[in-house]
Amino acid sequence: MTTILRLDSSIKGAASVSRKLLDRTQDKLIAAHPDARVVTRDLSVGVPAIDGDWIGAVFTPAEERSAEQAEIAAYSDALLEEVRAADILLIGLPVYNFGVPAQLKSWFDHLARKGETFNYTEAGPEGLLKGKRAIVVLSSDGTKIGSEIDFASGYVRHMLGFFGITDVQFVAADAMVFDPEATVKAAEERIDTLAA
Numbered sequence: 001m002t003t004i005l006r007l008d009s010s011i012k013g014a015a016s017v018s019r020k021l022l023d024r025t026q027d028k029l030i031a032a033h034p035d036a037r038v039v040t041r042d043l044s045v046g047v048p049a050i051d052g053d054w055i056g057a058v059f060t061p062a063e064e065r066s067a068e069q070a071e072i073a074a075y076s077d078a079l080l081e082e083v084r085a086a087d088i089l090l091i092g093l094p095v096y097n098f099g100v101p102a103q104l105k106s107w108f109d110h111l112a113r114k115g116e117t118f119n120y121t122e123a124g125p126e127g128l129l130k131g132k133r134a135i136v137v138l139s140s141d142g143t144k145i146g147s148e149i150d151f152a153s154g155y156v157r158h159m160l161g162f163f164g165i166t167d168v169q170f171v172a173a174d175a176m177v178f179d180p181e182a183t184v185k186a187a188e189e190r191i192d193t194l195a196a
């Protein structure tokens with residue numbers, strides 16, 4: 001059975017472009033994998049920023065954690081388990097202020113744990129979440145994907161790769177301000193041509 005983990009982070013609700021395009025991507029994958037299990041996590045509702053308490057919690061051995069630390073670590077662990085269990089990650093990437101939404105950044109922060117998602121070896125960092133595929137749907141008004149003011153797509157690709165997820169495809173409805181209809185249509189066509 002294929003497990004799909006869908007992560008939305010748009011704060012625009014029903015007006016979100018990335019959500020609509022993720023819907024289309026999800027429908028396509030389900031058509032190809034009718035037995036797929038879809039797990040959804042809407043990051044827009046908020047992801048607590050990591051802080052000193054978080055460091056204390058996740059780097060304290062489980063059996064030595066206080067009740068408060070156990071609660072903090074349980075949230076991080078739940079995010080991690082969702083990714084571990086997934087075969088395919090569907091990630092909505094609305095560009096906000098030239099970068100990734102703060103909640104998506106926080107999601108990566110919770111996952112970036114040495115010994116869980118990466119390790120350092122003599123040859124350099126090694127990602128531990130191998131064998132997964134990710135499809136990232138980027139939407140933006142003026143920022144062209146891959147341009148020098150796009151601080152979103154390269155960051156997401158790097159973080160996924162740092163965790164060992166190197167099979168990453170981007171769908172871009174970028175720079176929509178110029179011709180939104182044509183841009184969204186091109187993104188839809190790109191989704192339709194993705195391998196299921």
Ligand SMILES: Cc1cc2nc3c(=O)[nH]c(=O)nc-3n(C[C@H](O)[C@H](O)[C@H](O)COP(=O)(O)O)c2cc1C
Nearest residue numbers: 010016017018094095096097098139140141142143
């Ligand atoms: C707070 C905020 C910041 C934004 N910053 C940018 C930006 O830096 N560059 C850009 O091209 N578009 C920017 N936009 C436009 C969004 O990228 C655009 O609305 C896109 O559709 C967002 O994806 P979504 O519809 O899934 O939320 C911003 C929108 C919001 C709400």
